[in-house]
Amino acid sequence: MAAPKPARKSPSMDMTAMCDVAFLLLTFFIMTTQFKSQESVTVDTPSSVSEIKVEDKDMATITIDKDGKYYFGVTNPQDRYTLIQKMNEKYGAGLSDTDQKNFTKLAETGVSITSLKQYLGLSEAQKGQVKLAGIPNDSTKSELVDWVKTYLTDINKKAKLAVRGDVKTQYPAIRNLFNELGKNEINKFQLITDSENAEK
Numbered sequence: 001m002a003a004p005k006p007a008r009k010s011p012s013m014d015m016t017a018m019c020d021v022a023f024l025l026l027t028f029f030i031m032t033t034q035f036k037s038q039e040s041v042t043v044d045t046p047s048s049v050s051e052i053k054v055e056d057k058d059m060a061t062i063t064i065d066k067d068g069k070y071y072f073g074v075t076n077p078q079d080r081y082t083l084i085q086k087m088n089e090k091y092g093a094g095l096s097d098t099d100q101k102n103f104t105k106l107a108e109t110g111v112s113i114t115s116l117k118q119y120l121g122l123s124e125a126q127k128g129q130v131k132l133a134g135i136p137n138d139s140t141k142s143e144l145v146d147w148v149k150t151y152l153t154d155i156n157k158k159a160k161l162a163v164r165g166d167v168k169t170q171y172p173a174i175r176n177l178f179n180e181l182g183k184n185e186i187n188k189f190q191l192i193t194d195s196e197n198a199e200k
Helices: 014-030 077-091 095-102 113-120 124-129 143-155 171-181
Strands: 060-063 070-074 160-165 190-192
Touching: 014 070, 060 143, 060 190, 070 077, 077 095, 077 124, 095 113, 113 190, 143 171, 160 171
Parallel strands: 060 160, 160 190
Antiparallel strands: 060 070
């Protein structure tokens, strides 16, 4: 007489602990991630064969759109808060604490400091419909350079400056920017471009 075969049991694994770990990791990454603020203007940067990547940390960016308007942005939200406090004090813009906190949500600003209070009072939908005038930058009023100098000399001396222009930006707008930066001895900056394959 044959011996009875024991019933086969499939192995079971308790996944509760694994699910807990997965949710803890997900929560950690959600809480520690800093989301990039939406940019005020979209530019189509020219392509180049450079493969040097521009770091997002401690970076100030000047953007020039196809119409030759200037925008200025800072990557670090804490630096943005300190920057707007100093600029508000310098220009007497009358920005409230709420206005200044709202400013830290902007990836970049594209209006004069005197128009900033009105712009910050708009809803997100209204901001998307407003055509920005750009920050003044000429020999009579070089406000853009004030933003740059205040950030690089008073707030974050380790920060780097990058210039990002549209492929359709006309040369006079670029020349004007470089002239104004040169007058203020700001001679070191990076140009942001789209990368292309060098072996084409």
